[in-house]
Amino acid sequence: MIKPRRLVNLSAGGLSAMALCLVAMLGTSITASADEADAKRLLKAMSDYVAAQQVILFDYDAILEVVTKDEQILALASSGQVTLNRPDKILATRSSGFADVEMSFDGKTLTLLGKNLNLYAQQDVPGTVDNLVDELRKHNRPLPAADLLLADPYEALMEDVVDVKDLGSGVIGGVECDYLAFRKKDVDWQIWIAQGERPYPCRYVISSKSMDGQPEYSIQVRDWKTDDEVAATDFSFKNPSGAKKVDLKALEGADELPKHFQIGGAK
Structure with missing residues (x-):
């Protein structure tokens, strides 16, 4: 049996040296094995594969990190499902501890339903899913894994x-993936892509470098299905619960953040 004192000593005295060793090893490994051309090829193969699928269905688990004014990082967890029918139909759900939201788009109308609120809002957004993604970003209501679902990811x-x-x-x-990392001026992002004939994205992580604490957004994909594996889906809004219609700006309680969170500024 390992004595508690042994564990304490390891944590206090050995962890920093171990961390430095790992950093040194990681730096050496990256320098020796980084292959930019191969990484781009793998990302392009994933992009081409996903874009070629007419119908996509997957479940997901997401983590949105927020940084408090006293620099504590908090992780907000949610799960949901996305069904995409190219080029202009999508159904996405998101369930968390404070919101239960369904987003539907039939090529003409965007509907946001707050199931826990029994309220819904609609907006005319004619066009493709790419156009919808742009419109949602204007309202700070991002679509889960939006970058991966575009016509040209x-x-x-x-x-x-x-x-x-x-x-x-x-x-x-449980799926072996190719692991790639990319850097931009304001964000770092990483992606894990399933190996084999179906190179779908298994995990996608974005880290913000423009905010204190560099919070992350991550989404992990489960039960990836395409085309004939997906049952026929009705993307029109039916309102079976008799939800009350409100203005999009008045649909509070359906956002990524709970009501008691206040958004601060970037550094």
């Missing part, structure tokens, strides 16, 4: 990238 992901690393492989949810 590679172009969106690689815009303004200044550094690319191929970090080998990792395992996400």
